[in-house]
Amino acid sequence: MREKDYSSADDQSLVRDAQKGEMGAFEELVARHRDKIYARAFSMMRNEEEAVDLSQEAWVKGWQRLSQFQGESGFATWMTRIVINLCLDQLRKQKRHRTDSIDALDEESGGVERQLPPVVVNPTAGLERNEMRKRIDHALGQLSYEHRTVLILHEFEEMEYKQIAKTMGCSIGTVMSRLFYARRKMAVLLADLKKSGEDRIAE
Amino acid sequence: MGFDKQIKLQAHLDGELSEKEAREVTRWLAQDQEAVLMQAELRNTRQAIKGAEGFMPLPESREFFWSKVKREIERQEPTSPVVEKGSWMTAWRRLLIPASAIAVLAIAVLISVGPIDFNRPGSVAEIETSYGDTGAFSYRDEAAQATLVWLSYPADNEVADSDAADTVQ
Numbered sequence: 001m002r003e004k005d006y007s008s009a010d011d012q013s014l015v016r017d018a019q020k021g022e023m024g025a026f027e028e029l030v031a032r033h034r035d036k037i038y039a040r041a042f043s044m045m046r047n048e049e050e051a052v053d054l055s056q057e058a059w060v061k062g063w064q065r066l067s068q069f070q071g072e073s074g075f076a077t078w079m080t081r082i083v084i085n086l087c088l089d090q091l092r093k094q095k096r097h098r099t100d101s102i103d104a105l106d107e108e109s110g111g112v113e114r115q116l117p118p119v120v121v122n123p124t125a126g127l128e129r130n131e132m133r134k135r136i137d138h139a140l141g142q143l144s145y146e147h148r149t150v151l152i153l154h155e156f157e158e159m160e161y162k163q164i165a166k167t168m169g170c171s172i173g174t175v176m177s178r179l180f181y182a183r184r185k186m187a188v189l190l191a192d193l194k195k196s197g198e199d200r201i202a203e
Numbered sequence: 204m205g206f207d208k209q210i211k212l213q214a215h216l217d218g219e220l221s222e223k224e225a226r227e228v229t230r231w232l233a234q235d236q237e238a239v240l241m242q243a244e245l246r247n248t249r250q251a252i253k254g255a256e257g258f259m260p261l262p263e264s265r266e267f268f269w270s271k272v273k274r275e276i277e278r279q280e281p282t283s284p285v286v287e288k289g290s291w292m293t294a295w296r297r298l299l300i301p302a303s304a305i306a307v308l309a310i311a312v313l314i315s316v317g318p319i320d321f322n323r324p325g326s327v328a329e330i331e332t333s334y335g336d337t338g339a340f341s342y343r344d345e346a347a348q349a350t351l352v353w354l355s356y357p358a359d360n361e362v363a364d365s366d367a368a369d370t371v372q
Contacts, residue, residue, distance in 0.1 A: 039259035118240040136255035155252045
């Protein structure tokens with residue numbers, strides 16, 4: 001029997017075929033969206049190995065829960081929610097094994113950035129896109145996972161406060177304060193990065 | 204500027220305020236230079252992050268990654284997760300548990316009811332005939348005061364027919 005060609009099918013029909021048990025259709029979905037799912041896992045975990053493992057786990061879960069996918073959102077969005085939840089579970093587990101009292105304090109109070117005056121100049125203005133991405137990625141890596149996650153969900157996944165609260169298992173008030181502190185820290189970190197970059201050029 | 208005010212400025216920027224609250228924030232912004240600066244910082248940071256998500260390819264080939272996913276799917280669930288509609292095996296499995304429960308219940312009721320008076324008018328006459336049937340077996344538990352009867356099939360006349368057929372051959 002000739003094998004079915006899935007490469008030209010759209011996501012919706014691939015999902016329908018996969019729901020009937022056709023693994024070839026699911027393989028095509030994995031091939032199409034694996035980079036996006038991995039990128040989200042990496043942005044949350046900041047570790048390549050963990051991101052690969054968690055994105056693999058997300059695809060296994062995706063297959064197992066495929067019958068629950070009703071198509072209210074796109075398939076890639078649905079898969080992204082699965083990997084985000086897996087990453088959050090993993091980050092919570094890791095946090096339980098760590099004693100980061102300073103991080104915990106910063107998480108509650110917003111750290112020293114809360115007291116600083118507003119950063120007046122746009123720290124990424126005039127930067128090339130790649131340079132800006134690198135700096136932002138570096139700054140994101142310096143945030144606590146709670147602050148980083150709230151930024152990712154709001155700015156990249158475009159979730160509302162209510163959705164973020166549900167995903168992270170906290171109140172809307174906590175989402176608002178985490179988002180505020182995360183943005184303030186990012187502004188300060190980016191300004192510092194810009195300053196140190198300019199100093200290097202002056203030398 | 205108080206924390207509540209800062210949080211409201213942010214919610215205004217993110218479009219999460221009611222119309223009334225948004226009007227209130229607009230009034231502050233017209234009067235308070237610090238609020239204007241804070242909102243500018245929040246806006247700049249938000250815009251910078253929004254446009255900064257880069258392309259991040261998975262550091263494994265398509266074939267290798269899929270082989271790992273497939274192996275794990277098969278390890279956790281050797282058969283397809285999608286159940287075929289109308290499968291008679293599925294229907295049979297669904298029926299098996301309630302049928303077993305009914306059988307157990309029937310035996311329990313039979314045991315608890317006690318001895319059956321076959322001479323009482325209206326009692327089950329067929330049971331009396333089963334004693335004469337060579338294909339019927341009965342079990343009497345004196346302690347539980349209960350009698351169980353098994354009827355074997357095919358019936359005697361069918362067995363006789365089948366025996367006759369064997370003989371012809």
